[in-house]
Amino acid sequence: MSSAESTAQDDRLPTAPFPDGWYFVTGREALRKQTLIEKTWLGQEVVAWCDDEGTVCVADAYCPHLGSHLGPTTGGIVRDGCLVCPFHGFEYDVSGQCVATPSAPAPKNARLGLFETRVMNGMVFAWWSSAGQPPYFTLPDDTSDEDGWTPVGLRYFRLTTHPEYTTENSVDIAHLSHIHGYFDVHQIGAVTVDGAHLVSAFEFKRERSFLGRKFRFEVSAVTHLYGMGYSFVDITEHTVPLRSRFWVLATPLDGTYMELVLASQVQEAGRVNRSIVGLGFLPKRMRARLMNHMMLERQVKDVDQDLPVWNRKIFRPRPVLSSADGKIMLFRRYCTQFYPENQTGAGETLKTLARM
Numbered sequence: 001m002s003s004a005e006s007t008a009q010d011d012r013l014p015t016a017p018f019p020d021g022w023y024f025v026t027g028r029e030a031l032r033k034q035t036l037i038e039k040t041w042l043g044q045e046v047v048a049w050c051d052d053e054g055t056v057c058v059a060d061a062y063c064p065h066l067g068s069h070l071g072p073t074t075g076g077i078v079r080d081g082c083l084v085c086p087f088h089g090f091e092y093d094v095s096g097q098c099v100a101t102p103s104a105p106a107p108k109n110a111r112l113g114l115f116e117t118r119v120m121n122g123m124v125f126a127w128w129s130s131a132g133q134p135p136y137f138t139l140p141d142d143t144s145d146e147d148g149w150t151p152v153g154l155r156y157f158r159l160t161t162h163p164e165y166t167t168e169n170s171v172d173i174a175h176l177s178h179i180h181g182y183f184d185v186h187q188i189g190a191v192t193v194d195g196a197h198l199v200s201a202f203e204f205k206r207e208r209s210f211l212g213r214k215f216r217f218e219v220s221a222v223t224h225l226y227g228m229g230y231s232f233v234d235i236t237e238h239t240v241p242l243r244s245r246f247w248v249l250a251t252p253l254d255g256t257y258m259e260l261v262l263a264s265q266v267q268e269a270g271r272v273n274r275s276i277v278g279l280g281f282l283p284k285r286m287r288a289r290l291m292n293h294m295m296l297e298r299q300v301k302d303v304d305q306d307l308p309v310w311n312r313k314i315f316r317p318r319p320v321l322s323s324a325d326g327k328i329m330l331f332r333r334y335c336t337q338f339y340p341e342n343q344t345g346a347g348e349t350l351k352t353l354a355r356m
């Protein structure tokens with residue numbers, strides 16, 4: 001490799017590959033169907049399962065006994081809500097405790113390392129901290145019991161990038177018109193930071209072909225970031241009476257690859273004009289699910305446009321910005337609190353950010 005190539009490679013990551021935060025592990029429905037999931041996640045091998053009461057557990061994938069991998073590809077299974085090791089049959093409950101072995105009392109100190117877990121709107125998240133800190137910020141409340149929303153649909157991408165790059169799109173309003181073709185893009189109000197919570201609101205218009213016709217959509221979007229792994233966008237479509245919740249979930253896998261998950265659910269917010277969407281004849285429930293599917297496919301197209309850039313871009317610590325750019329540097333300062341080497345003390349970091 002030439003020195004120029006190696007410099008470009010070194011510059012690809014802004015800093016540590018695994019910033020602290022809450023990261024997506026799996027969909028709740030996928031966990032229910034597959035029973036036991038294994039995954040490389042933030043440089044760790046993890047397994048996830050749930051017991052008969054629905055309590056979800058995300059744990060270190062290696063058995064405390066003699067180190068077998070506990071995942072299904074090695075032969076791990078879930079029986080009566082407990083994870084059973086394929087090597088000697090030790091059984092672990094969702095608290096991580098070994099509760100039985102086939103031939104001797106369970107050793108009291110046989111415990112799996114657990115990750116703090118949150119289940120929200122059909123998605124399972126777990127807390128990651130490089131320095132082993134307990135969660136120092138929380139995710140918003142689960143809203144899955146609110147009426148009128150479709151189930152969450154999920155789409156998965158695998159790419160070579162860092163969550164800071166994909167999440168930076170939340171404030172990079174200039175790219176919305178250039179790469180995605182949106183127009184009349186306006187930032188609404190100030191981008192605000194309150195500890196780990198960043199809010200950015202904007203409006204835009206876009207044209208899309210739909211059932212063979214071209215439609216213009218007017219959209220308001222409020223993005224809420226909670227770290228680099230969790231980005232939530234509250235979207236109101238003004239042309240079609242539709243609200244949608246949209247998540248962009250960036251999860252570093254092994255230091256090279258990152259998983260990007262798009263999640264979406266919609267709610268009809270009024271009477272659907274059949275001349276606009278051509279779906280007025282469908283039962284409301286079916287129409288909402290179809291519209292969620294179409295919204296997701298539209299977002300997939302947007303991500304397909306971003307992917308070639310994300311897969312190869314480098315980190316510019318001092319980017320040369322224009323007056324059309326969004327609050328890129330504010331976002332960069334916001335991100336520093338999630339890198340352990342910057343944590344002179346979480347309280348001090350949060351105070352500094354509150355002054356920005």
Ligand code: FES
Binds near residue numbers: 086
């Ligand atoms: S290595 Fe898991 S039971 Fe022995």
Ligand SMILES: [Fe+2]
Binds near residue numbers: 175302
């Ligand atoms: Fe984008």
